[in-house]
Every structure is written in structure tokens, then in C-alpha cells.
Amino acid sequence: MLDILATIHNRHSMRGAFDLGRPVSPETQEKILQAAQWAPTPTNMQNFEMIVVNSADQLDAIGKIPADMSEQFLRETYALLSFTETELAAKRTGMLASSFPLAWTNPEAWNPEADARSQLTFLDRTIGETPLLMFVLYDGSRRAPGSDADTVGLISLGCVMENMWLACESLGLGFHVLTVVSDGAVEKQLRSLMHIPVQMKIAFACSIGYAAQQTAPDTRVRRLLKDFVHYNKFDARA
Ligand SMILES: Cc1cc2nc3c(=O)[nH]c(=O)nc-3n(C[C@H](O)[C@H](O)[C@H](O)COP(=O)(O)O)c2cc1C
Structure with a gap:
């Protein structure tokens, strides 16, 4: 139990940055x-497919896609x-x-008309x-039984993500989730580059590798248990 926690x-x-001199082995x-x-x-239902991108050419091509994220996303x-x-410590x-x-973090860059927009540059x-990208796709024409908007099916894609992430943690690998890949213009270009069938949607991608150098992770905060746990009725604290 202590190990898993x-x-x-x-x-x-x-x-x-990942160490490009240290590839992730096929095993x-x-x-x-x-x-x-x-x-x-x-x-x-196993409602997902995966595309593993480990060829230098394909990684290069993905990196050259303009990172034209929607203003809404930003x-x-x-x-x-x-x-x-x-x-951050106060907000948790x-x-x-x-x-x-x-x-x-520069609102000027969100405006599609502004010069600062060019700062968004390319996906790389x-x-x-990164030496390795994994894309998780799902079939937008299917849904989990009885689930409006397939909410239940989408939850399981989160389970896929967490399983992969925990596996990487235990293998000593770094893991970076990229939801930008499912944002309008970026997704469109990725679909064409990877020949993704029309009914399949990109849920997320993750870049995986060994850290180029040991650096402290970003500051990470969480709410306290008492801030979100309710007992028996909403708003009833222990
Ligand atoms: C569904 C999901 C989508 C995420 N998308 C991104 C992303 O696009 N870019 C990114 O840098 N991190 C992304 N993250 C990572 C979160 O920002 C991160 O998990 C959160 O800030 C907590 O930090 P921690 O993972 O270091 O604990 C995503 C995480 C989840 C679960």
C-alpha cells in the first residue's frame, strides 16, 4: 500500500527537456x-486506440505543426x-x-490579429x-452504454492516462500530457499527418522520456482533504 501511495x-x-541520447527501449x-x-x-468496451510515434521523421513533422491554439483554450x-x-500556495x-x-501567459498573444500571436510558434x-509520443484516440461515433455525451466512456480514457503515467513513474520515466493536440487547428493537422480515420478523435497525447537533467518538479499543490471531503451529506465535515 505504501508503495502504491x-x-x-x-x-x-x-x-x-528529455534526454534524446537515451531512447525508451521497445521493451x-x-x-x-x-x-x-x-x-x-x-x-x-476498451474504447481506445493508440498511435506510438517513435520515428525521428514523424516526431520532427509533428514538431513543425504551428501551435495555433484557440483563444478559448489559452x-x-x-x-x-x-x-x-x-x-499558488494560498489557492492550492x-x-x-x-x-x-x-x-x-501573455494575453496579447491570444488575439488572432495581434503580432504577439507569432510567439506561439510551433508544437516543438x-x-x-522528446524521443517518444503516444496518442490516445477514441471513436467519437460510439459511446459507453446509456452515457449521454459519452461521459462515462471519456472517464475511462482518464484511467488509460493514469495507468500509463503511474507505469512511467515506476519505470523512472518522465511523462508530459498534451491536450493541445485535441485543440481545433492542431488536431486537424495531426489527423492528416497520422492518417487518423474521420470517426476517431484525439483524446490526448503524452510525451515520454528520461529527464535530460535532474531538476526539481514544478511546485505542486493540492487542496486539503477537509476542503473537498463531505461525510454522508454535502457540506457535512468530519
Ligand atoms: C486530462 C489532463 C489533461 C492535461 N493536459 C495538460 C496539458 O495539455 N499540458 C500540460 O502541460 N499538462 C497537462 N496536464 C497535467 C496537469 O497540468 C497536471 O497534472 C496538474 O497541474 C497537476 O500537476 P502534477 O501532474 O505535477 O501533479 C493534464 C492533466 C490531465 C489529467
């Missing part, structure tokens, strides 16, 4: 894929940022602005150098 606690987002890639394979899904991300450690939710590319600035 320690792995859960230590799992973190790795947004630094290790298979372990991560097995972690995804054994994720729980509603009625065991605005909603911005709303969750803190600009100092003190602000969200993230430090310094964890993101500068353009994400967001993804960073």
Missing part, C-alpha cells in the same frame, strides 16, 4: 502499452495560473504561470524535445 504521490508532470514501451491495455473501461488555462509561489489549485511557455516549443 508513494508512486501516486511522486507521479508528476515532466515539462523539462519499456511495451510495458507502458500494457499499462494502457489493462485500464478499466465501461462494460470492458484564456481558460490563464484563469488557472498563479504568478507567484505564495499565490492551479499551476505556476512559469510552468508554461511565455506566450501562453510546447512539446519540447
Whole structure:
């Protein structure tokens, strides 16, 4: 129990550079894929497919896609940022602005007409150098039994993500989730590059690798249990 809690606690987002001289071996890639394979899904429907991108050419092509994120994505991300450690410690939710590319934290860059928009540049600035990307796709024409908007089916994609992430943590690998890949213009280009069938949607991608250098993870905060746990009735505390 202590081991699993320690792995859960230590799992973190790795947004630094990966060591391109240290590839993730095929055996290790298979372990991560097995972690995804054994994720729980509603009625065991196994509602996902995966694309492993490990060829230098394809990684390069993905990196050259313009990181043309929607203003909505940038605005909603911005709303969750803190600009100092003190602000983050007080809020206990969200993230430090310094964890993101500068353009994400510059409202000027959100305006499709503004010159500052060019700061968003290409996906390789967001993804960073990586030896391995894994894309998780789902079939938008199916749904979990009885689930409006397939909410239940989408929850299981989160289980896939967490299984892979915990496996990477225990394998000593860094893991960075990229939801930008499912944002309008970026997704469109990825679909064409990877020949993704029309009914399949990109849920998320993750970049995986060994850290180029040992750096402390970003400051990570969580609410206290008493801030979100209710007993027997909502708003009833222990
Ligand atoms: C569904 C989901 C989507 C996420 N998308 C991104 C993303 O696009 N870019 C990113 O840098 N981190 C992304 N993250 C990572 C979260 O920002 C991170 O888990 C959160 O800030 C807590 O930090 P920790 O993972 O270090 O504990 C995502 C995480 C989840 C669960």
C-alpha cells in the first residue's frame, strides 16, 4: 500500500527537456502499452486506440505543426495560473504561470490579429524535445452504454492516462500530457499527418522520456482533504 501511495504521490508532470541520447527501449514501451491495455473501461468496451510515434521523421513533422491554439483554450488555462509561489500556495489549485511557455501567459498573444500571436510558434516549443509520443484516440461515433455525451466512456480514457503515467513513474520515466493536440487547428493537422480515420478523435497525447537533467518538479499543490471531503451529506465535515 505504501508503495502504491508513494508512486501516486511522486507521479508528476515532466515539462523539462528529455534526454534524446537515451531512447525508451521497445521493451519499456511495451510495458507502458500494457499499462494502457489493462485500464478499466465501461462494460470492458476498451474504447481506445493508440498511435506510438517513435520515428525521428514523424516526431520532427509533428514538431513543425504551428501551435495555433484557440483563444478559448489559452484564456481558460490563464484563469488557472498563479504568478507567484505564495499565490499558488494560498489557492492550492492551479499551476505556476512559469510552468508554461511565455506566450501562453501573455494575453496579447491570444488575439488572432495581434503580432504577439507569432510567439506561439510551433508544437516543438510546447512539446519540447522528446524521443517518444503516444496518442490516445477514441471513436467519437460510439459511446459507453446509456452515457449521454459519452461521459462515462471519456472517464475511462482518464484511467488509460493514469495507468500509463503511474507505469512511467515506476519505470523512472518522465511523462508530459498534451491536450493541445485535441485543440481545433492542431488536431486537424495531426489527423492528416497520422492518417487518423474521420470517426476517431484525439483524446490526448503524452510525451515520454528520461529527464535530460535532474531538476526539481514544478511546485505542486493540492487542496486539503477537509476542503473537498463531505461525510454522508454535502457540506457535512468530519
Ligand atoms: C486530462 C489532463 C489533461 C492535461 N493536459 C495538460 C496539458 O495539455 N499540458 C500540460 O502541460 N499538462 C497537462 N496536464 C497535467 C496537469 O497540468 C497536471 O497534472 C496538474 O497541474 C497537476 O500537476 P502534477 O501532474 O505535477 O501533479 C493534464 C492533466 C490531465 C489529467
